[in-house]
Amino acid sequence: MGPPDDRMSEAVKRLRGYIEEAGRVPESVGIEARLDVGRVPPEEWIAQIEAWRSLGATHISVNTMNAGLRSPQEHVETIGRYKEVLGE
Numbered sequence: 001m002g003p004p005d006d007r008m009s010e011a012v013k014r015l016r017g018y019i020e021e022a023g024r025v026p027e028s029v030g031i032e033a034r035l036d037v038g039r040v041p042p043e044e045w046i047a048q049i050e051a052w053r054s055l056g057a058t059h060i061s062v063n064t065m066n067a068g069l070r071s072p073q074e075h076v077e078t079i080g081r082y083k084e085v086l087g088e
Contacts, residue, residue, distance in 0.1 A: 033057040034061045035049065037078055044085075
């Protein structure tokens with residue numbers, strides 16, 4: 001999944017409308033985005049995360065599949081780099 005675009009913005013608006021129709025507070029329902037490290041270069045990770053956060057995302061998952069990683073250790077190391085980029 002890439003950074004939020006107009007299509008994603010509209011989807012989030014619809015979701016919030018459905019939540020309100022169900023009698024719930026929209027902020028009480030989390031929104032999870034995904035960062036595909038195989039498609040998004042590390043220098044764009046923060047910008048993508050901030051774009052999703054501005055749209056209301058409360059969680060983000062990191063997908064290391066299809067990133068050309070050759071071993072479980074490379075997946076773990078990539079997730080570690082992601083954590084470092086975020087300053088966590």
